[in-house]
Amino acid sequence: MKKTLLMLMLLFVASGMMALEIVEAKFGIDTRWADVTEAFKKMKVNDDFYFGYTDGIRMAGKDPAPGIAKYLIVKYKDNDGSIRERALQEKTLTGIAADIPAPMEKFTFGRAFWGDQNKFVEVTGKVREIISGGKEVTLNNDSLGCSDPCPGKQKFLMMFYSIAMEQLCESFKENSKFKASMIDGSYDPVPLAKEIKSPFKGMELDAAVWQWSIPMAGTCNPENNLPSTAFLYIPPQTKKLRGVIVGQYNMLERPIMEHPKFREYLQKLDYGCIWIAPSPFKGKPYNGQFDFRNPEQAAAMDRMFKDLAEVSGYKELADIPFVGIGHSAMADFGYQMAAWKPERAIAGISFDGAAPGVTYNFEYGKDPILNDDALTRLEGIPLLFRSGGVGGGANLRAIVARKFHPELAITVIMDPGSSHFDINDNIIDYMGKYLQKADKVRGIGSMPLKNVDVKNGWYVDYWRYNDQPQVKAAPVAGFQPKKGQYGDEANWVIDEEHAAFHEAHEALYRGKKVQLLAYIQEGKIVPDRKDHFQIHPKFIPEKDGLSFKIKAGFLDVVTEGRAPGWVGRKAGEKIEHGGDPQNIHIYPDCGPVVRIDDETMAVRFDRFGFTSSRRSGGFSMIAVHAGDDVYRRGVLQSEISVPVFNKQGIRQYIDFPEIKDVKEGTGSVKLNAVCNTGMPVEYLVVHGPAYLKDNELIFTPVPPNSRYPVEVEVTAWQYGTWNEPKLSSAKPVTRKFNIVK
Numbered sequence: 001m002k003k004t005l006l007m008l009m010l011l012f013v014a015s016g017m018m019a020l021e022i023v024e025a026k027f028g029i030d031t032r033w034a035d036v037t038e039a040f041k042k043m044k045v046n047d048d049f050y051f052g053y054t055d056g057i058r059m060a061g062k063d064p065a066p067g068i069a070k071y072l073i074v075k076y077k078d079n080d081g082s083i084r085e086r087a088l089q090e091k092t093l094t095g096i097a098a099d100i101p102a103p104m105e106k107f108t109f110g111r112a113f114w115g116d117q118n119k120f121v122e123v124t125g126k127v128r129e130i131i132s133g134g135k136e137v138t139l140n141n142d143s144l145g146c147s148d149p150c151p152g153k154q155k156f157l158m159m160f161y162s163i164a165m166e167q168l169c170e171s172f173k174e175n176s177k178f179k180a181s182m183i184d185g186s187y188d189p190v191p192l193a194k195e196i197k198s199p200f201k202g203m204e205l206d207a208a209v210w211q212w213s214i215p216m217a218g219t220c221n222p223e224n225n226l227p228s229t230a231f232l233y234i235p236p237q238t239k240k241l242r243g244v245i246v247g248q249y250n251m252l253e254r255p256i257m258e259h260p261k262f263r264e265y266l267q268k269l270d271y272g273c274i275w276i277a278p279s280p281f282k283g284k285p286y287n288g289q290f291d292f293r294n295p296e297q298a299a300a301m302d303r304m305f306k307d308l309a310e311v312s313g314y315k316e317l318a319d320i321p322f323v324g325i326g327h328s329a330m331a332d333f334g335y336q337m338a339a340w341k342p343e344r345a346i347a348g349i350s351f352d353g354a355a356p357g358v359t360y361n362f363e364y365g366k367d368p369i370l371n372d373d374a375l376t377r378l379e380g381i382p383l384l385f386r387s388g389g390v391g392g393g394a395n396l397r398a399i400v401a402r403k404f405h406p407e408l409a410i411t412v413i414m415d416p417g418s419s420h421f422d423i424n425d426n427i428i429d430y431m432g433k434y435l436q437k438a439d440k441v442r443g444i445g446s447m448p449l450k451n452v453d454v455k456n457g458w459y460v461d462y463w464r465y466n467d468q469p470q471v472k473a474a475p476v477a478g479f480q481p482k483k484g485q486y487g488d489e490a491n492w493v494i495d496e497e498h499a500a501f502h503e504a505h506e507a508l509y510r511g512k513k514v515q516l517l518a519y520i521q522e523g524k525i526v527p528d529r530k531d532h533f534q535i536h537p538k539f540i541p542e543k544d545g546l547s548f549k550i551k552a553g554f555l556d557v558v559t560e561g562r563a564p565g566w567v568g569r570k571a572g573e574k575i576e577h578g579g580d581p582q583n584i585h586i587y588p589d590c591g592p593v594v595r596i597d598d599e600t601m602a603v604r605f606d607r608f609g610f611t612s613s614r615r616s617g618g619f620s621m622i623a624v625h626a627g628d629d630v631y632r633r634g635v636l637q638s639e640i641s642v643p644v645f646n647k648q649g650i651r652q653y654i655d656f657p658e659i660k661d662v663k664e665g666t667g668s669v670k671l672n673a674v675c676n677t678g679m680p681v682e683y684l685v686v687h688g689p690a691y692l693k694d695n696e697l698i699f700t701p702v703p704p705n706s707r708y709p710v711e712v713e714v715t716a717w718q719y720g721t722w723n724e725p726k727l728s729s730a731k732p733v734t735r736k737f738n739i740v741k
Contacts, residue, residue: 019047020098021077027056034060051095107184110160115149136179185653189678208258213687219280228280235267236701249277250330265432288330292340313707343448347438355397379407380451394462414463417633473499509632515577516555517636535638545721547602552584552623591619649726673716688712709738
């Protein structure tokens, strides 16, 4: 009897009657997920195969992460009893099948099914023959050697295979062309490749180098559940660092630290800079809030300085003086850093944020981190609060903070002709001069740093938009402030020289008219959505899959939204502007985009990488008119999001040979990656003293006290194209090598 039961069980297994079992299915990204297990089970075709169109929002009944590309993660029990997991992109025809090979580096074919909806036949054997033969076929019932599984309906060939350590599911429509090179990675250039050149030909890329990067030990950032990365730049002539600027990744922190003029000031001061991306800190209402009282957060920050000191060879980094800088939702970071280690804080910079401890409604005492005790710790530290000056009046919130803490050495600088999303040469020059002042007054060179006595400073009047200051700048004791709604309108500065360049900056464009800008795409003005970024052009790629057309112009009529507040007119009213739209230029603002010419931008992924963070595929641009004798400088921001990877089309793979170590003093190294479709391979420098030009890695001077060997990390990528013939993104390939003495 037992022998009979055993034989029956063996026959049951051998006949393939064990069923693939769905354990869990969830839809979303990062930490935002919706359970769709029961909905996915309805995609069942047979015991071995689940197939369908992954409309996750319909399956979930809601959108767990609006505006962001999401995935369907399916955990299942295979026929051999193993638990497996696959990530399926949303809004694609895809599926799960039993007995698929585990992820392999080399191409390994699994199974193939032909049909539609719940009517499929298995054609694994015939597809295996087609792949082995290497010839191109037209996909139909005859070429696949089967009867029609669903007459009168469009059919699909669903193939499951493994390559480059990924399990993949590929769909091909009936009557489409198919050959092995479309999935197996063999070199077979597509005709399009003969037409396409890199849109970045002749350009210097990643020219603002970051020589080192480390994973931040003890962190798991809320954007992609991975350790945050800390990037380090040291000026090439600096023998010993005197200080560092530290910023996270909201938007403008990195563009500020990479600005050529800002880096000139860093060299003068012998300051480095550290960029943390993404922020490792969770918080409310926004992530990126460094709670210095939290032992884990404080320890992670302390460890970062020590680890960067070790990897770079600049040992002074372990306990170096610093300047924290933050923008917008992370604008309090500069204050939070200063409150963490007041004795090391040279200054704190809040770029278009807020006064410490004061809400946007001028309320004091409601900040969970920058509470009254924290502001006491900030007393005696120079603090700079930059506020955009497109229109309206001065930002007076610092008056409220100083009511409770008169020893706060806070300066509010308005930035005329600039916005929340904008940096410009003038404000960079101002911040550079400010840092020189803060460096001197804090007495860099001995620890703890000296406290600033606000009584020894000066006061200036607050910005009056088009009006002159109503009170003359003077030392604190002799200043006669204007009385305002929130108290004495006395804006503190470090000294007389600071007062002079402060007032000169705020006098820019005084008395000039405001003009409104627009983005133009396909001959039409892109509408204002009246949200945070306002303007959202479409990504309409050219043949190369990366570049897209966009230009800027003037508005003749005031639009609804923020514009009436900027110009003091009602929506719908006419507005004057300059007659030179050719002098409006669009520039990258933040994220993976570069400027090609006045009418062309291009997606270009950079050292932030290809993670699931929303920032990987999201970028912003800024349209700028420099102003003239009549009109103020004008700016307008915009935002576009693109998928980090194209998931449809011919599979692309990159062959990127290893790079040998090079001797110090080597000028450059040629990069020789090849894509199987013949499309041009692009590169990015993750870290190292090097930049890119035309498939060549060009080395920059290694800072003199660097620890050798100095590692260089470079990644090869090919984005593919949405246009016909569709090409999927190649999996990026990274190579590391060393500069040795």
